[in-house]
Amino acid sequence: MSVLSFTLRTIREPFQRWAESRRPRGDSIELNQKRIFIFPSAAGGGFLLVALLLLLIGTNYENNLVHAVAFLLLSLFVLSIIHTYGNLSGIRVTAKESHSCFAGERAEFELHLTANGKRVRENIQLAWKGGTPQTVKAIDGDGCRVRLYHPAPKRGRLKPEPLLIESTFPLGLLRAWSWLEIESSAIVYPAPLQVQMAKSQVLDGADGGRQATDGGEDFSGFTQYQPGMPLRHVAWKAYARGRGLHAKTYHAQVDDRIWLDWEAFSGQPTEMRLSSLCYLVIQLEKHGDHYGLRLPGKSFEPDRGEQHRKRVLTALALHPGDRV
Amino acid sequence: MSEQYRLSRPALLWQFIAIAVVVVPHLSHLPSWLLVLIVAAVGWRLMVHMGRWSFPHWSIRTLFSLAACAGVFLSYGGIGGVNGMVALLIAGFSLKSLEIHKRRDALLVVYVAFIVATSALLFDQSVWMAAYVLIAVQLTTAALLAIYQTHNVDMGRPFRTSAVMMMQAIPLMLVLFIVIPRMGPIWNLKMDVGSARTGLSDTMSPGEITNLTRSSEVAFRVRFEGKRPPQNALYWRALTYPDFDGRSWYRDEARERQPVPTESLMIQRPVLKYDLMLEATGSRYIPTLDMPLSAPVGVRLNPDMTLRLNLPLQKREEYSLESALQYRLTAQGEALNYVRELSLPIGNRRTRELARSWYAETGSGDAFIARLMAFYKSSFTYTLKPPKLGRDSIDKFMFETQRGFCGHFSSSMVFMLRSVGIPARVVAGYQGGEWNPYENYLVVRQYDAHAWVEAWLPQKGWIRIDPTAAVAPQRIERPSEELFSEEEDFLRDAPLGGLTIGRNSLLADLWLQWDAFSYGWQQWVVNYHSRQTDVLKRLLGEITPLRVALALLIPFAIVMCLVALKLFWRHWHLVRDRHDQALERLSQRLAHKSGLGRQPGETVKNYSDRVAEIRPDLALYMQEIAYCYEQMRYAGDDTGSSARRMLNMIRQCQTKV
Numbered sequence: 001m002s003v004l005s006f007t008l009r010t011i012r013e014p015f016q017r018w019a020e021s022r023r024p025r026g027d028s029i030e031l032n033q034k035r036i037f038i039f040p041s042a043a044g045g046g047f048l049l050v051a052l053l054l055l056l057i058g059t060n061y062e063n064n065l066v067h068a069v070a071f072l073l074l075s076l077f078v079l080s081i082i083h084t085y086g087n088l089s090g091i092r093v094t095a096k097e098s099h100s101c102f103a104g105e106r107a108e109f110e111l112h113l114t115a116n117g118k119r120v121r122e123n124i125q126l127a128w129k130g131g132t133p134q135t136v137k138a139i140d141g142d143g144c145r146v147r148l149y150h151p152a153p154k155r156g157r158l159k160p161e162p163l164l165i166e167s168t169f170p171l172g173l174l175r176a177w178s179w180l181e182i183e184s185s186a187i188v189y190p191a192p193l194q195v196q197m198a199k200s201q202v203l204d205g206a207d208g209g210r211q212a213t214d215g216g217e218d219f220s221g222f223t224q225y226q227p228g229m230p231l232r233h234v235a236w237k238a239y240a241r242g243r244g245l246h247a248k249t250y251h252a253q254v255d256d257r258i259w260l261d262w263e264a265f266s267g268q269p270t271e272m273r274l275s276s277l278c279y280l281v282i283q284l285e286k287h288g289d290h291y292g293l294r295l296p297g298k299s300f301e302p303d304r305g306e307q308h309r310k311r312v313l314t315a316l317a318l319h320p321g322d323r324v
Numbered sequence: 325m326s327e328q329y330r331l332s333r334p335a336l337l338w339q340f341i342a343i344a345v346v347v348v349p350h351l352s353h354l355p356s357w358l359l360v361l362i363v364a365a366v367g368w369r370l371m372v373h374m375g376r377w378s379f380p381h382w383s384i385r386t387l388f389s390l391a392a393c394a395g396v397f398l399s400y401g402g403i404g405g406v407n408g409m410v411a412l413l414i415a416g417f418s419l420k421s422l423e424i425h426k427r428r429d430a431l432l433v434v435y436v437a438f439i440v441a442t443s444a445l446l447f448d449q450s451v452w453m454a455a456y457v458l459i460a461v462q463l464t465t466a467a468l469l470a471i472y473q474t475h476n477v478d479m480g481r482p483f484r485t486s487a488v489m490m491m492q493a494i495p496l497m498l499v500l501f502i503v504i505p506r507m508g509p510i511w512n513l514k515m516d517v518g519s520a521r522t523g524l525s526d527t528m529s530p531g532e533i534t535n536l537t538r539s540s541e542v543a544f545r546v547r548f549e550g551k552r553p554p555q556n557a558l559y560w561r562a563l564t565y566p567d568f569d570g571r572s573w574y575r576d577e578a579r580e581r582q583p584v585p586t587e588s589l590m591i592q593r594p595v596l597k598y599d600l601m602l603e604a605t606g607s608r609y610i611p612t613l614d615m616p617l618s619a620p621v622g623v624r625l626n627p628d629m630t631l632r633l634n635l636p637l638q639k640r641e642e643y644s645l646e647s648a649l650q651y652r653l654t655a656q657g658e659a660l661n662y663v664r665e666l667s668l669p670i671g672n673r674r675t676r677e678l679a680r681s682w683y684a685e686t687g688s689g690d691a692f693i694a695r696l697m698a699f700y701k702s703s704f705t706y707t708l709k710p711p712k713l714g715r716d717s718i719d720k721f722m723f724e725t726q727r728g729f730c731g732h733f734s735s736s737m738v739f740m741l742r743s744v745g746i747p748a749r750v751v752a753g754y755q756g757g758e759w760n761p762y763e764n765y766l767v768v769r770q771y772d773a774h775a776w777v778e779a780w781l782p783q784k785g786w787i788r789i790d791p792t793a794a795v796a797p798q799r800i801e802r803p804s805e806e807l808f809s810e811e812e813d814f815l816r817d818a819p820l821g822g823l824t825i826g827r828n829s830l831l832a833d834l835w836l837q838w839d840a841f842s843y844g845w846q847q848w849v850v851n852y853h854s855r856q857t858d859v860l861k862r863l864l865g866e867i868t869p870l871r872v873a874l875a876l877l878i879p880f881a882i883v884m885c886l887v888a889l890k891l892f893w894r895h896w897h898l899v900r901d902r903h904d905q906a907l908e909r910l911s912q913r914l915a916h917k918s919g920l921g922r923q924p925g926e927t928v929k930n931y932s933d934r935v936a937e938i939r940p941d942l943a944l945y946m947q948e949i950a951y952c953y954e955q956m957r958y959a960g961d962d963t964g965s966s967a968r969r970m971l972n973m974i975r976q977c978q979t980k981v
Contacts, residue, residue: 028924043431050435054442060509064852065445065454068501069461073438075496076465079489082884086891092924114925119891123474138475143925170485171465172431172472 023162025181028094030116031165035178036088038081044173047077077173084174087167088124090116091139095184100313102278106149107158107186114143123169129161129179152188155274155317159185189313192282193275196223222246257302258284258291270322278316285309295319331430331471334479336373338467339421339430340366342437345460347414349444349453353407354414355399361392362418369421380422389419410443430471437464449640449850451842462490492887499879503860503872506853523605524562524752527574528731528775540769542603543754544611545843547765549597553613555756556800557649559776559788560611560768562753564628570669571717573735573750584627585661587785589615592650601642601846608633611753611768613647614788620644628749629653642851654785662747662780672718672739679743689746689781696740697794700733706796730799733791734775747780751788755800763840903956903967906974907949913981914939928953945977 024035040048051073058066092114099108113136115121120140127133128150136146150160166177222235225245235246260280265273277293284291285304292302293312300312331339347354347362365388371377380388392415400408417436424430441460444453469482523543544560565573595617602610610623610631619625620643624632659666668676686692703726710728713720718739721732734750741748755774757766776790793800848855857867864871907928915921918939922931932946952970 046431046435050438053439057442057446059507061446062506062509062853063446063449064501064506064850065449065457066442067504067506068454068497068849069438069442069445069457071500071504072458072461072490072493072497074500075493076489078496078880078884079492079887082888082891083489086888089892094924112925117892120475123472135474141925169472169474170469170489172468 019179023179023181025183027183028092029180029182030092031089031178031180033085033089035180036085036176037178038085038174038176040077041168041172041175043168044077044175047073047171047173051077076171080171080173083170084167084176086119087121087169088165088176088178090119091121091124091165092116093163093165093180093182095182096145098184098186100187100189100310100317101152102189103152103155103191105152107152107160107188109148109150109160109182109184109186111146111148111163111182112143113139113146115139115141117141121167121169124165124167127164127166129164131161133164133166150186152186155188155190155271156321157185157318158188187314187317189317190271190274190278192279193272194279195276222248258289259294259302260284260291261294262296263294270319274316274319278313281309281312281316331424331427332473332477333373334477334482335430335467335470335473336369336424337479338463338470338482339424339433340370342434342460342464342467343418343421345463346437346441346444347418349448349456349460350410350414350440353447354411355395357395358392358399358411358415361388361415365418365422369424379425385419385422389416392416392419406443406446410440413440413443427471431468434464434468434471437467451845454849458490462486465489492883495883496880499876499883501852502856502863503875505872506856523603523607523770524609524773526563526607527572528565528735528750528752529572540771542839543768543770543772544600544602545765545767545846546601546757547599549599552759552766553596553649556793558613558756558766559751559774559790560613560754560757561630561751562609562611563751564630564778565750565752566628566664567667568669568735568739570671573738579664582664587627587653589629589648590652590654591615591617591648596647596649597644598647599642599644601640601843601851602637604639605637608636610643610645612645613649615648615651615653617646617648640846640850642847642854652785659745659747659780659782665747665749665780666742666745668739668742672716674716674719675722675736675739676743678722679740683744689779692744692746693741693779693789696737697789697791700737700791701794704728704733704795706792706799730775730792733795734777737777737789737791738779741777741779749778751776751778755790758836760836760840760843762837763843765840765843767839767843903953903970906971907953910949910974910978910981913978917981942977942980945973945980949973949977 019037022034029035051070054066054070054073058064058070094112094114096110096112098110101107111126113124118141120138122138124136124139125133126136126146126148128148131148131150134146134148136144138144148163150158152158160182163180163182164177165180166175168175222238223246225234225247233247235248238244238246260277262273262277265276268276281291281293288304290302290304291312293300293315295315298315300308300315343362343366351359368377368380372379393412396408396411396415400411413436417433417440420429420433420436424433438461441457441464444460445457447453463483463486466482466486469485470479473481563575565575567574567576567579596613598613600611610633612631615629616625616631619631622634623643624634626632682695683692686695705727706729707727708729710732711725713725718736721728721736738748738750752773752775754768754772755776756772757768759766774792776788776792778786778788780786790800852859860867860872860875864875907922911920911922911931914935920935920938926934929950932950935946936943949970952966952973955966956970
């Protein structure tokens, strides 16, 4: 068994390397004979069995007309090589926009497919490697836009897996396919992690000194402790009295300019910090607040609006992670 | 390929068309309950599609499937035969049509439809059936296409596409048909195809042969090597009847074991070689011209010099035969050895007495036969509608009615001969045939069936005597269709019988041409396996694996290239079109200078508008270019003035960029 799988691997691996080295890359790729593979599909195997069965019947009954039908079916099979190939060749796949998403969601890539010549290409499946295929009903010279969703498990810059474009049209007997390395990317924001907006993480922009992150000056009260709150704000005395876990909150001089600071989450793992910040950004944007962000080596002045949000979230997404 | 694939309405309709079309040729042998099943299943599926009913519960489907299996088993007595197999397939795929949910189910129905369509050719190999099956395969292919179409889903497109694909596939099919070597049967299967066959029967009552004269079906066709013999020498011997029970002539199987006198055949050269293509008779005889010299494989040569197959002939078969027309078949002994050919049942006293008195008067066998023939010639009438004969049928025929045809004449003559101790037997076969001048062969039809006499004379051995020739010489010298055309009963059962009458009519001519065509079909298509070696030798010079491979590959490559050319031509054509090239150059130049390249898929009109907005100095040119382009491409401007003007504009525009 292991010998067999080993043999299979030794055969398959160089082939895969070779196939991968031939994979076209770029943000706009046209399919041609160098890039299209073709092989009988399962349905084609069944069709060949039917033709073989007819040949057997024709042979046994010495019936030349049954032979003729079997040969006709075989001819159809051979012809459909050209037709299936023709259905895929000359399609140009162009990466258009990509849309950001949060980690754990699926990033949307917009592709533009055009067909050269006047032939309409029909029934084409598109899928990222390992993803579920999506059927494109028709592609003509004017082209069509396809939205493909790519799983985005991690934050950062998402480079899509190779794109599989395949078709068994018109008779379903052969499968023509091609792997394309689409050069496009999408920003995957950190997965938002719900945190209470502690005032300590939020600073007035006016005196935004670093020491301010150690806590505001004015104690204002207690609040239910939420994961993510700094441990040193926990009201241990209250906890010891059996009143549950509470956090002390401090008043900062709040106006509508809010700073989100990386350092406010110190003591937490990087990813958790980023996720919490991400959540806060979403919340603040939703409330229409002005907010700024300070990351090590980077800072964004308080602002609001879609552009700002995107910039800030992108910064969070691309923040270097912990290198092990 | 999602598993939740839903069949489109055209795809579903195409499935039903395919089912209907492939079932039609089998209607004649399918039991009626199966037809009800098909209609019910298809009807139910349609109701499901229209949303009126729901899919039957699985228990109902299982019940139906089991019932269908049992039904087929009972109706056909097992599923060993072709009929039963086909019936089972049909039952299967009509029930399957009830549960087409996924693409795979639809594919199964289509694939089985291909098999059912083809199986019709096991029952009938005529040109008509072949043409029908070709259409059925095309429609089934359309059903297959319909499953996969996603764009402009309709009924018409699969039909057109399948027609085009058929056109492309047929040349490839022909190449495969001609070149791919045929193997012999891998295992033997008994064909139980059809049962009613026309042909000579194993017994002959005098009235029997009239039934055959009603049929214009082809009995066999013959192609002679060299000159064909004259019409009156064409006696095709098929069976001899040595035994007589007073009513009919037959061959008594119980007496077959009795010793037969050893006979020797002396022949005079030249012998006649011919290929005889015999239609399925369901019987074991092969008609041969006079004395066959040898028996083909699987055929026995009887002591009476007729050929007998080991198994009844269930399909058309071709034999290469050799016959001697000048011969002497004689026994090393005397007349009394032929006990069987001399025995007579009691009765018909008057005929016996007449025979004895004539033999006494004439004194020799030859003279007796001559007298007998003269009697037939003077007193008898040839008719296909003889009066009924009661008991002592020979007496009644010889002395009262004196009207009849070959069966009556030969029967009575053998009786007369045996009465005076001359061994004699009735021979059944065919006489004559119709020459087809278009393809140079002889076609013998059932209405050419004939019966005559063979008598054994000491010095001559067995000789042929045809009393019918004495009564109606024209029966022997002219083809029977000419002769019988006035007879009411002649060709009564033939569907086109009336049309063939009249030798000089246009229809008769067409009929001959048609027969020539169908004979060619039989020879070159249906029986191709027996000629393939010759054909390949003539085509390739010599049959080597390399040459066979080349003979396959080269035509394949040519056809595939042509198909590919047709498919991709427009693409290449567009790329090479110099107008588009000029436009492309302009676009590149604009992209270089002003970043105004033409986007993929952007129409010329949109592009020119876009350029005009940013480069007002080029607006006039661009508008003109767009206008000319539209004129040239879409307004059907054949004069080429728009094209020239466009090229001119592009050139001027380019200098301005």
